[in-house]
């Protein structure tokens with residue numbers, strides 16, 4: 354019996370966030386099978402036995418669970434941090450619990466439909482980890498959900514460097530325009546008379562830059 358790779362709540366939540374945004378259409382059949390096994394591990398965090406996880410539920414079910422995961426996480430991350438947001442999960446989950454003794458520990462098995470197991474496990478890991486680290490990547494044209502585990506404010510090194518480059522280019526542009534603006538103003542000051550000043554005065558140039 355192999356240990357469940359998603360036993361640890363933070364690892365499990367990171368997996369859920371990643372799964373929710375995975376491009377399933379670009380996965381090879383093998384990658385899809387591997388992903389399915391991990392989803393099974395997530396749904397069965399209490400009783401996961403790798404040998405039992407071969408009753409694959411197929412790409413349709415995977416897509417359905419993915420949509421629901423993204424919906425729940427998005428609702429939570431978009432809700433304001435003060436007060437109560439929109440309900441992310443509401444209603445009954447039909448789950449069967451089996452509790453038995455395992456040495457000095459209590460062994461629990463939870464059985465149910467994939468959707469109800471998913472919602473229950475999401476509740477479990479979100480409760481354990483909290484929402485403080487669940488973020489939306491601030492990089493333009495990204496907006497991915499991610500778990501902030503380091504000081505980095507972005508979902509990936511790529512988004513971080515892209516944003517840094519954008520900022521640098523904007524700064525360089527502003528610097529250049531300030532420089533050109535100064536030159537133009539001097540030239541205009543020399544060649545044109547005061548009547549053009551109100552339109553092309555220093556204030557307007559600065560606003561446009």
Ligand SMILES: [Zn+2]
Pocket residue numbers: 490491492495496497507508509512
């Ligand atoms: Zn990003």
